Amino acid sequence: MRLVVERFTHNALALLAVTTILFFMFRLMPGTPLAAFINENLNADQQQQMLEQFGLDRPMWQQYFIYLANLLQGEMGLSFFQRRPVTTILLEVLPNSVILTLSSLVIAYVFGVLAGAWLAWKRGSWIERVAVPAVLATRAAPEFWIGMVLLSLLSFNAGWFPSGGASSPGLAYTSNWQRMLSWDYIHHLALPVLTLALYLQGLPLLLMRSNMLEVMHEEFVTMARMKGFSEWRIVIHHAARNALLPVVTAFALGVGLSMGGNVVIETVFSWPGIGRLLVQAVSVHDYPLAQGAFLMIAMVLALMNFVADLLYIVLDPRVSHGRRG
Amino acid sequence: MAGVAETATPTVLQRIASMPLRDPFAFVGLSIYVIFALIALLADVLAPMPPLEILFTSTGKLAANLPPSLDYPFGTTNLGRDIYAQLIHGTRSALAVGLSAAIVVSSVGTVVGLVAGYFGGRIDSLLMRIADMALSLPFLPFVIVLTGFLGASTSNIVLAVALLLWPNSARVIRSQVLTVRERTYVEAARVTGASSWRILFVHVAPNILPLSFVYAAIAIGWAIITEASVSFLGFGDSESVSWGYMLQDAFSSQALSRGQYAWFVPPGICIILIVVAGFFISRGYEEVFMPRLRGR
Amino acid sequence: MILEVDKLQIDYQAKDGVTRAVDGASFVVPEGRIVGLVGESGCGKTTAVRAIMGVLAENGRRAGGRIVFKGQEVDAATTKRLLWRDIAYVPQSAMSSLDPVYTVGAQIVEVLTKRGNANRRDARKRAAELFDLVGLNERRLADYPHQFSGGMRQRAAIAMALALSPSLLLADEPVTALDVIVQRQILDMLRDLQERLHLSMVLVTHDISVVAYLCDEVVVMYAGQVIESGPVREVLARPRHPYTMGLRNAFPDLMTDAMELVPIGGSPPDLRDAPPGCRFAPRCPFVLETCTTGADGHSLANGHMSACRRDGEADLLRKEALDPVTWQRSSSFAAS
Ligand SMILES: Nc1ncnc2c1ncn2[C@@H]1O[C@H](COP(=O)(O)OP(=O)(O)OP(=O)(O)O)[C@@H](O)[C@H]1O
Numbered sequence: 001m002r003l004v005v006e007r008f009t010h011n012a013l014a015l016l017a018v019t020t021i022l023f024f025m026f027r028l029m030p031g032t033p034l035a036a037f038i039n040e041n042l043n044a045d046q047q048q049q050m051l052e053q054f055g056l057d058r059p060m061w062q063q064y065f066i067y068l069a070n071l072l073q074g075e076m077g078l079s080f081f082q083r084r085p086v087t088t089i090l091l092e093v094l095p096n097s098v099i100l101t102l103s104s105l106v107i108a109y110v111f112g113v114l115a116g117a118w119l120a121w122k123r124g125s126w127i128e129r130v131a132v133p134a135v136l137a138t139r140a141a142p143e144f145w146i147g148m149v150l151l152s153l154l155s156f157n158a159g160w161f162p163s164g165g166a167s168s169p170g171l172a173y174t175s176n177w178q179r180m181l182s183w184d185y186i187h188h189l190a191l192p193v194l195t196l197a198l199y200l201q202g203l204p205l206l207l208m209r210s211n212m213l214e215v216m217h218e219e220f221v222t223m224a225r226m227k228g229f230s231e232w233r234i235v236i237h238h239a240a241r242n243a244l245l246p247v248v249t250a251f252a253l254g255v256g257l258s259m260g261g262n263v264v265i266e267t268v269f270s271w272p273g274i275g276r277l278l279v280q281a282v283s284v285h286d287y288p289l290a291q292g293a294f295l296m297i298a299m300v301l302a303l304m305n306f307v308a309d310l311l312y313i314v315l316d317p318r319v320s321h322g323r324r325g
Numbered sequence: 326m327a328g329v330a331e332t333a334t335p336t337v338l339q340r341i342a343s344m345p346l347r348d349p350f351a352f353v354g355l356s357i358y359v360i361f362a363l364i365a366l367l368a369d370v371l372a373p374m375p376p377l378e379i380l381f382t383s384t385g386k387l388a389a390n391l392p393p394s395l396d397y398p399f400g401t402t403n404l405g406r407d408i409y410a411q412l413i414h415g416t417r418s419a420l421a422v423g424l425s426a427a428i429v430v431s432s433v434g435t436v437v438g439l440v441a442g443y444f445g446g447r448i449d450s451l452l453m454r455i456a457d458m459a460l461s462l463p464f465l466p467f468v469i470v471l472t473g474f475l476g477a478s479t480s481n482i483v484l485a486v487a488l489l490l491w492p493n494s495a496r497v498i499r500s501q502v503l504t505v506r507e508r509t510y511v512e513a514a515r516v517t518g519a520s521s522w523r524i525l526f527v528h529v530a531p532n533i534l535p536l537s538f539v540y541a542a543i544a545i546g547w548a549i550i551t552e553a554s555v556s557f558l559g560f561g562d563s564e565s566v567s568w569g570y571m572l573q574d575a576f577s578s579q580a581l582s583r584g585q586y587a588w589f590v591p592p593g594i595c596i597i598l599i600v601v602a603g604f605f606i607s608r609g610y611e612e613v614f615m616p617r618l619r620g621r
Numbered sequence: 622m623i624l625e626v627d628k629l630q631i632d633y634q635a636k637d638g639v640t641r642a643v644d645g646a647s648f649v650v651p652e653g654r655i656v657g658l659v660g661e662s663g664c665g666k667t668t669a670v671r672a673i674m675g676v677l678a679e680n681g682r683r684a685g686g687r688i689v690f691k692g693q694e695v696d697a698a699t700t701k702r703l704l705w706r707d708i709a710y711v712p713q714s715a716m717s718s719l720d721p722v723y724t725v726g727a728q729i730v731e732v733l734t735k736r737g738n739a740n741r742r743d744a745r746k747r748a749a750e751l752f753d754l755v756g757l758n759e760r761r762l763a764d765y766p767h768q769f770s771g772g773m774r775q776r777a778a779i780a781m782a783l784a785l786s787p788s789l790l791l792a793d794e795p796v797t798a799l800d801v802i803v804q805r806q807i808l809d810m811l812r813d814l815q816e817r818l819h820l821s822m823v824l825v826t827h828d829i830s831v832v833a834y835l836c837d838e839v840v841v842m843y844a845g846q847v848i849e850s851g852p853v854r855e856v857l858a859r860p861r862h863p864y865t866m867g868l869r870n871a872f873p874d875l876m877t878d879a880m881e882l883v884p885i886g887g888s889p890p891d892l893r894d895a896p897p898g899c900r901f902a903p904r905c906p907f908v909l910e911t912c913t914t915g916a917d918g919h920s921l922a923n924g925h926m927s928a929c930r931r932d933g934e935a936d937l938l939r940k941e942a943l944d945p946v947t948w949q950r951s952s953s954f955a956a957s
């Protein structure tokens with residue numbers, strides 16, 4: 001329990017630090033501090049309202065605390081271009097990013113773990129000599145380039161998948177849920193997920209493989225052999241169970257990290273997620289929206305770091321159960 | 326005592342020097358670096374055509390979207406520019422970004438790691454807190470925001486990459502310092518009354534060098550990928566032709582739907598090669614310096 | 622005889638050559654006895670007992686020899702059936718031999734249900750009995766290995782080994798990692814269990830005083846070979862091989878007053894390139910020209926075997942071996 005609190009505090013502090021950095025980063029951007037928050041296109045009333053809400057007429061340190069207080073209430077200002085609250089816009093696109101990230105990570109990790117364990121078992125064979133460099137290459141390729149190649153091959157050339165977006169024009173749905181469960185949505189989702197999964201599978205695969213190789217040399221695996229257990233029991237119950245620990249942690253971290261990385265994938269596939277939103281906001285200098293999108297990504301990252309810590313504590317008895325003597 | 330200490334230094338350097346010969350992976354990695362370095366140096370010779378020059382056919386029409394031919398090995402862009410020339414000249418900006426980021430990342434990481442690991446105490450925890458903070462910033466979004474607002478220049482990209490990547494190397498180097506400082510020759514130097522800084526740079530640092538190289542090699546790849554991503558998103562340096570610029574150009578000019586693979590596949594392959602070279606080299610050093618992993 | 626090992630040869634394949642870690646070792650384990658297997662580090666003790674279990678490192682291979690268990694010759698494949706039900710193993714480091722992510726209780730239950738025929742409920746009852754047998758509180762069954770102290774882990778490992786009531790126990794340095802007091806407790810417990818359960822046991826150790834304290838028979842190994850074996854009293858009182866004489870000098874005696882400790886100079890040969898003739902010759906103070914060539918010595922009298930080529934002079938050599946000066950001769954020898 002003490003550990004959980006400790007990890008929570010740690011990650012919360014990190015998030016606070018990120019928020020602070022972000023605040024000053026946006027204030028120190030070229031231009032007047034007002035420019036960072038107030039759009040000249042707003043009418044005088046609206047401008048005045050913003051000025052008060054964010055205390056932009058006060059000293060910097062006061063502004064900082066007002067900013068934090070606003071954040072805690074989920075208030076991030078108005079988007080310059082969409083003229084809507086940033087929070088609303090973010091919550092609209094967040095599900096798209098979460099679905100994209102989670103489904104590709106699940107595919108990548110299931111495949112990676114199985115293939116990694118299999119490659120460990122195949123060590124020294126020609127398959128290993130071909131597969132490991134090939135996997136390294138997928139790790140080395142820019143995500144968006146993988147996307148471009150797949151898009152060109154499978155969408156433009158073969159015509160199997162739509163070339164971008166999250167739904168076909170002209171379709172209407174009664175609710176967001178219905179939309180996301182529709183075949184059309186999944187059809188649009190497939191290629192970005194495939195791309196992301198292809199890019200992401202390398203880490204769990206290589207991690208699982210090297211963990212397996214390491215664990216198979218552990219004394220307790222030899223002991224399991226001496227006990228006469230079946231090869232299956234030795235590999236699955238003892239070796240893989242131990243080798244999996246860091247991979248599960250990596251999965252949670254991966255959610256946070258690839259949310260950030262989605263920026264490019266979402267752009268390639270015009271996927272209406274938070275990463276693409278960030279890119280658009282930055283390119284049109286929509287400061288409130290950019291700041292909000294960035295914070296949202298940082299928040300997911302911090303949250304997933306915390307989840308990774310928790311998983312590690314739960315899964316490894318050496319951490320969760322103290323020494324008793 | 327000095328004799329004891331000095332024996333440690335040359336063996337480490339010798340091991341670094343002889344490593345490529347012993348490890349075929351590292352050899353391949355280094356060769357890739359050398360080849361790209363040569364291409365960058367000889368870019369004007371290999372591709373005399375300026376990469377942004379707009380070309381015309383003999384009949385005076387714009388030489389747009391030409392398929393690969395002897396004259397234009399990778400064809401031309403939709404604006405009639407030679408893709409081969411762009412690829413060759415792109416090597417320069419890739420290496421410029423990669424090397425400068427690598428130098429900054431590994432030197433900051435090394436100095437911070439050395440100081441934190443060797444002196445410990447408050448300096449250590451302060452530096453490590455800062456490292457934690459840098460690591461909790463989402464990588465690509467941070468680079469985008471920074472370059473998007475500060476201006477799209479190569480040096481801003483290098484700055485952003487350096488700001489976020491130094492903690493990785495600093496942490497690992499710190500923990501390596503913690504073990505090295507307990508070794509007998511360091512003890513010996515301490516007993517003879519050598520100053521802290523002297524011990525740090527004469528006795529500890531040489532043992533850390535290989536790790537700095539590993540992180541430099543990794544940073545080269547990261548920086549190049551980052552530059553490509555940022556350029557692809559449209560926040561790149563508009564002055565320089567880089568691989569990321571080429572990919573962005575190809576993407577936004579519908580090269581994908583036209584199936585102009587010769588336009589967008591080669592830059593990706595080049596990036597992969599350089600990044601993989603970094604993996605290979607770091608793997609090679611790992612095998613020589615972290616024997617626990619050797620032979621497994 | 623519950624176990625007979627005959628001219629066993631084990632090779633380890635490595636990049637830079639083949640190590641013959643066990644080279645023609647022969648010994649027997651009589652029913653209901655404790656046999657001590659002694660020798661310096663690296664002489665092949667662990668390799669020999671693991672070969673009996675049929676579980677070698679993946680670069681290890683049985684190159685020759687026979688292993689006979691209860692009158693039946695076995696190889697790696699046929700041993701598999703015997704594992705843990707008839708032959709069980711107590712490792713040197715119980716810490717690394719227990720799976721860190723399962724409780725100790727779960728690991729004992731696993732053996733009982735997967736290798737024995739117990740259902741889970743019986744298995745849990747039996748696990749509690751086993752813990753009781755080795756002097757552990759059954760509540761500790763729910764603990765993870767890292768929550769145990771070294772001595773307790775070793776006891777747990779013994780409980781695990783006894784789970785399926787094997788008839789032969791192979792214990793590889795079961796107490797080496799522990800402090801002297803705990804060593805004594807666990808050795809006493811092993812002796813007690815062995816008598817109560819009528820176990821046969823091979824006890825691997827590099828400590829000849831442990832052999833003197835606990836064993837009925839002793840097998841002395843040197844560089845992959847058995848150089849002397851026989852009843853403990855006989856061998857320790859009248860060693861006939863110079864190596865055993867030296868080994869006896871090099872360790873404090875638990876039973877009699879310790880005499881001056883005299884180390885044997887030099888170190889064992891590299892097994893990738895073992896010297897011809899007697900392998901102890903380079904370190905032996907009594908070495909003769911004939912020792913470095915020719916066939917093995919092998920003389921057997923009253924169950925006491927010695928491989929020394931000067932076995933005829935054993936009584937004389939033993940007297941000389943008591944004098945520390947003799948062993949200085951051997952160390953100057955080894956250095957040259
Ligand atoms: N997997 C292996 N590969 C190569 N050589 C090995 C391997 N395992 C053991 N050896 C070598 O075989 C010889 C015998 O090793 P073994 O572990 O059997 O000795 P030991 O008598 O048990 O030593 P200790 O008292 O240190 O446990 C040693 O020279 C050792 O270096």
Ligand SMILES: [Mg+2]
Nearest residue numbers: 666667668793
């Ligand atoms: Mg051993």
